[in-house]
Amino acid sequence: MTRGPQVGELRIDGDRLLRRLRELGEVGSTGDGGCARLALTDADRSGRDLVTTWMRDLGMQVAVDEIGNVVATLPGQEAGAAVMCGSHVDTVATGGIYDGNLGVLAGLEVVETLSAAGVVPRRPLAVAFFTDEEGSRFAPDMLGSLVYAGGLPVEEAYDIVGIDGARLGDELARIGYLGSLPCPGQAPHAYVELHIEQGPVLERHGETIGVVTGVQGISWQEVAIAGQSNHAGTTPLAYRHDAGLAAARVAVYARQLAAGMGGDQVATVGKLDLFPDLVNVVAGRATLTVDLRNTDEARLAEAERLLGAELDRIALDEGVRCSRRHLARFEPVEFDPRVVQVVESTAGSLGYSVRRMPSGAGHDAQMLARVCPAGMIFVPSVGGVSHNPAELTTPEHIEAGANVLLHVLARLADQGWS
Amino acid sequence: MTRGPQVGELRIDGDRLLRRLRELGEVGSTGDGGCARLALTDADRSGRDLVTTWMRDLGMQVAVDEIGNVVATLPGQEAGAAVMCGSHVDTVATGGIYDGNLGVLAGLEVVETLSAAGVVPRRPLAVAFFTDEEGSRFAPDMLGSLVYAGGLPVEEAYDIVGIDGARLGDELARIGYLGSLPCPGQAPHAYVELHIEQGPVLERHGETIGVVTGVQGISWQEVAIAGQSNHAGTTPLAYRHDAGLAAARVAVYARQLAAGMGGDQVATVGKLDLFPDLVNVVAGRATLTVDLRNTDEARLAEAERLLGAELDRIALDEGVRCSRRHLARFEPVEFDPRVVQVVESTAGSLGYSVRRMPSGAGHDAQMLARVCPAGMIFVPSVGGVSHNPAELTTPEHIEAGANVLLHVLARLADQGWS
Numbered sequence: 021m022t023r024g025p026q027v028g029e030l031r032i033d034g035d036r037l038l039r040r041l042r043e044l045g046e047v048g049s050t051g052d053g054g055c056a057r058l059a060l061t062d063a064d065r066s067g068r069d070l071v072t073t074w075m076r077d078l079g080m081q082v083a084v085d086e087i088g089n090v091v092a093t094l095p096g097q098e099a100g101a102a103v104m105c106g107s108h109v110d111t112v113a114t115g116g117i118y119d120g121n122l123g124v125l126a127g128l129e130v131v132e133t134l135s136a137a138g139v140v141p142r143r144p145l146a147v148a149f150f151t152d153e154e155g156s157r158f159a160p161d162m163l164g165s166l167v168y169a170g171g172l173p174v175e176e177a178y179d180i181v182g183i184d185g186a187r188l189g190d191e192l193a194r195i196g197y198l199g200s201l202p203c204p205g206q207a208p209h210a211y212v213e214l215h216i217e218q219g220p221v222l223e224r225h226g227e228t229i230g231v232v233t234g235v236q237g238i239s240w241q242e243v244a245i246a247g248q249s250n251h252a253g254t255t256p257l258a259y260r261h262d263a264g265l266a267a268a269r270v271a272v273y274a275r276q277l278a279a280g281m282g283g284d285q286v287a288t289v290g291k292l293d294l295f296p297d298l299v300n301v302v303a304g305r306a307t308l309t310v311d312l313r314n315t316d317e318a319r320l321a322e323a324e325r326l327l328g329a330e331l332d333r334i335a336l337d338e339g340v341r342c343s344r345r346h347l348a349r350f351e352p353v354e355f356d357p358r359v360v361q362v363v364e365s366t367a368g369s370l371g372y373s374v375r376r377m378p379s380g381a382g383h384d385a386q387m388l389a390r391v392c393p394a395g396m397i398f399v400p401s402v403g404g405v406s407h408n409p410a411e412l413t414t415p416e417h418i419e420a421g422a423n424v425l426l427h428v429l430a431r432l433a434d435q436g437w438s
Numbered sequence: 439m440t441r442g443p444q445v446g447e448l449r450i451d452g453d454r455l456l457r458r459l460r461e462l463g464e465v466g467s468t469g470d471g472g473c474a475r476l477a478l479t480d481a482d483r484s485g486r487d488l489v490t491t492w493m494r495d496l497g498m499q500v501a502v503d504e505i506g507n508v509v510a511t512l513p514g515q516e517a518g519a520a521v522m523c524g525s526h527v528d529t530v531a532t533g534g535i536y537d538g539n540l541g542v543l544a545g546l547e548v549v550e551t552l553s554a555a556g557v558v559p560r561r562p563l564a565v566a567f568f569t570d571e572e573g574s575r576f577a578p579d580m581l582g583s584l585v586y587a588g589g590l591p592v593e594e595a596y597d598i599v600g601i602d603g604a605r606l607g608d609e610l611a612r613i614g615y616l617g618s619l620p621c622p623g624q625a626p627h628a629y630v631e632l633h634i635e636q637g638p639v640l641e642r643h644g645e646t647i648g649v650v651t652g653v654q655g656i657s658w659q660e661v662a663i664a665g666q667s668n669h670a671g672t673t674p675l676a677y678r679h680d681a682g683l684a685a686a687r688v689a690v691y692a693r694q695l696a697a698g699m700g701g702d703q704v705a706t707v708g709k710l711d712l713f714p715d716l717v718n719v720v721a722g723r724a725t726l727t728v729d730l731r732n733t734d735e736a737r738l739a740e741a742e743r744l745l746g747a748e749l750d751r752i753a754l755d756e757g758v759r760c761s762r763r764h765l766a767r768f769e770p771v772e773f774d775p776r777v778v779q780v781v782e783s784t785a786g787s788l789g790y791s792v793r794r795m796p797s798g799a800g801h802d803a804q805m806l807a808r809v810c811p812a813g814m815i816f817v818p819s820v821g822g823v824s825h826n827p828a829e830l831t832t833p834e835h836i837e838a839g840a841n842v843l844l845h846v847l848a849r850l851a852d853q854g855w856s
Contacts (some may be wrong), residue, residue, distance in 0.1 A: 219672025254637025
């Protein structure tokens with residue numbers, strides 16, 4: 021670090037960051053405080069255009085890769101791998117203005133703060149936004165960072181068809197974000213992502229900064245149950261093969277399973293559909309999903325095994341057939357302990373209360389963790405609400421998170437790992 | 439009974455009855471063995487026209503009442519209240535060719551058999567079909583017989599709006615079945631309805647004739663559950679207000695309740711909908727229906743009370759709000775023991791195996807039971823299937839049921855109750 025004031029005294033400009041968040045939130049605004057910028061739509065292009073304009077205005081070198089990830093770099097005193105921060109600027113259909121955007125715009129705020137103070141870090145700093153993190157239009161989610169980290173060949177990604185029938189590669193070209201930088205991308209020196217928690221834990225505990233230790237492993241299974249559709253009045257209980265009852269038993273069991281396992285284990289049946297779904301007809305078919313998450317792979321696999329055994333029991337009890345398939349399966353990710361340590365000590369030295377916690381949601385950082393030391397900073401979500409126009413993080417918490425990001429990046433850019 | 443052979447020797451013509459069933463089944467045919475003649479549609483009109491043509495061909499006097507019920511009468515040796523049989527000719531959207539139609543066409547078959555043998559019963563015989571028994575287009579079901587029995591003013595019935603936005607009174611006039619015979623209608627001397635069982639009991643027990651002792655009381659409740667929509671990954675179990683879990687608990691409890699009460703009690707959760715119904719979102723809202731049935735009113739009311747208490751418990755446990763409302767509530771109906779006895783002894787004397795049983799489904803006979811001695815004859819449904827193109831009752835069982843109807847009507851038309 022050369023020239024300028026003591027870096028340790030620097031603070032980001034919270035108002036400036038909020039102005040950018042709100043201006044970006046106007047793009048694709050849903051008129052209710054939220055916004056909708058599904059990946060690679062016209063609204064996403066407009067959001068990308070605005071952010072890349074800001075990047076260039078800050079004197080950063082903007083590069084677009086083959087999957088549309090945008091990486092803006094501020095040269096350091098030395099060449100080499102950059103210390104990268106970032107997140108995503110696509111949203112779900114009922115998105116708020118903070119999710120994803122905060123991590124990107126806080127990165128720009130860090131760059132502007134350092135530049136205004138005349139600080140040039142030793143290593144280059146990069147601010148990235150990754151394509152289609154939400155997965156709301158093109159599955160899987162975290163697609164851009166997955167391709168960046170080499171987890172999915174770019175040609176395969178191009179052929180993914182969205183919920184509206186559009187081909188990902190075509191849409192990328194159409195909106196002008198089919199770049200030339202090759203994928204997989206260059207491994208950063210480190211990657212740090214600031215993100216809203218999207219859960220209630222920090223708020224409930226009155227803490228400001230979440231030091232994210234890793235990302236829970238995710239198992240999404242779809243369970244299809246085939247029973248027999250029968251008249252609800254004329255069919256004695258003993259003759260029933262009630263797919264609806266079997267589905268309800270799975271949902272009740274999933275909660276018991278998670279509560280019994282304790283720790284970080286969660287289980288959710290969020291989707292459950294009966295057929296024909298009529299008041300006086302015993303359901304002949306049911307489909308439901310079971311979302312299991314745990315920070316520990318062995319325990320997650322154990323939860324899957326127990327669920328499978330219970331499905332067999334329910335099938336036998338109710339005289340129905342249960343089949344299941346994975347819709348998604350990600351092993352838990354543990355962030356690099358050195359990054360976790362830097363985040364924790366930096367937040368503490370800035371005077372913020374901190375809490376070590378896993379992330380229950382998936383984030384681009386877990387993909388970057390495949391290629392470099394990575395970590396995350398969480399700030400509280402009011403009411404734990406996200407993916408919702410009512411999503412809110414208070415200005416003071418946004419400022420706190422961005423200040424932690426500033427000093428984490430500054431430390432990682434200047435120091436070794438020792 | 440005068441002239442002709444010994445009435446006791448008479449048998450209906452099963453082939454002729456089957457031909458009429460199949461010809462009527464062609465009207466509104468869905469091409470898969472089933473038919474769709476929703477009440478007061480063009481298809482229903484065509485079905486009605488065909489049946490009334492047959493009625494007139496048999497020399498019966500056809501009258502249409504203010505709600506479109508059609509009553510065809512064969513004069514007896516004496517004037518006075520007729521012995522009536524019948525059912526309905528409307529169907530559900532995925533109807534079979536037996537449900538309802540059998541009771542009406544078997545009545546015509548009885549008339550043709552008696553007439554061909556030169557038998558004139560002492561009392562008039564009437565064959566009726568009642569409007570909108572299924573309730574698939576206009577709620578409630580059993581509407582025509584309800585109005586006939588004085589349970590619903592005809593002017594109120596006219597104002598009922600169907601699932602397609604049509605007004606019942608307008609549709610009745612449009613298809614030419616807004617008759618002049620006043621409602622409530624004249625009380626018959628007795629009413630007997632032949633119907634397919636629509637359940638598996640007779641088939642499972644290898645029995646031919648169900649002697650229906652009454653109709654189960656029905657309680658349909660809709661339960662609305664309001665919880666809180668949350669992220670399935672970031673929301674610890676302890677912070678959840680999972681409307682989907684609460685709904686599943688209600689469904690599991692409903693079965694436990696019915697199994698625990700024993701006897702005729704059944705309980706079904708056939709409709710259950712989550713919102714937003716997504717794999718990774720804890721459901722914020724759920725609605726479900728609970729269909730409770732019992733032949734005993736006190737026990738049905740007890741089942742409702744126990745369900746309500748459990749809803750309170752679940753609301754407390756899960757931190758959700760549960761509200762419920764009745765969609766339908768009918769007390770159990772007990773058929774006249776004299777009619778039940780005549781059906782049982784007649785079937786036995788014809789050499790058929792019999793089983794006393796309640797009806798789990800609603801039928802026009804339960805409305806007629808409000809105004810006259812009434813009863814029903816069940817014949818087996820293959821696989822217990824109904825409201826389905828695959829609905830089937832074997833020719834031998836159709837013939838058996840119609841022969842029982844023949845001799846029950848003959849006895850009721852000629853004898854007193856002693």
